[in-house]
Amino acid sequence: MAPRAVLVGPxxxxxxxxxRLLAERLGCAFRDTDEDVEAAAGRSVADVFVxxxxxxxxxxxxxxxxxxxxGHDGVLALGGGAVLDPGTRADLAGHRVAFLDVGIADAAPRIGFGAARPLLVGNPRAQWTRLMQARRPLYEEVATVTVQTGGVDADEVARRVAAALGEGS
Known part of the structure; x- marks a missing residue:
């Protein structure tokens, strides 16, 4: 068993x-590893960090x-920092991995740079920019396809990911 698609990005x-939209489009289940962490810890990702x-x-x-x-054969979304682990990067080899690339102008309104993002405390825009500079090479290393998410709605991004992975248009 292996995921049909793995999504990575900041x-x-x-x-x-x-x-979620890609899983619906492909007729399969969706799983988010941040939700798995929260279930295992019995509290939010932010609380685990703190x-x-x-x-x-x-x-x-x-x-x-x-x-x-x-253990999952649908669409899998990884937390933004999951690629920092060398073992995770090695495990992703052979999987169909889509890097959802985004610039800060599009990311900022989506995440709001709030307290639920513990790595963005302080100067959130500067922190996000530093994170992205450090992680971009890792996202690119594990990705089989890269899809730009800026300036388009989520349904269009899901369509583009499906097409890039050869799963229709």
């Missing part, structure tokens, strides 16, 4: 929204991704 790229620290969150995330890659 906060605000639309992984969850596009993932109460246990980023290292603990990354452990839970790594386990969630590894399990989903072998």
């Amino acid at each position: 906060p605000g790229a639309g992984k969850t929204t596009v993932g 109460e246990d620290g980023e290292a603990r969150f990354r452990e839970l995330e790594r386990a969630a991704v590894a399990g989903a890659l072998v």
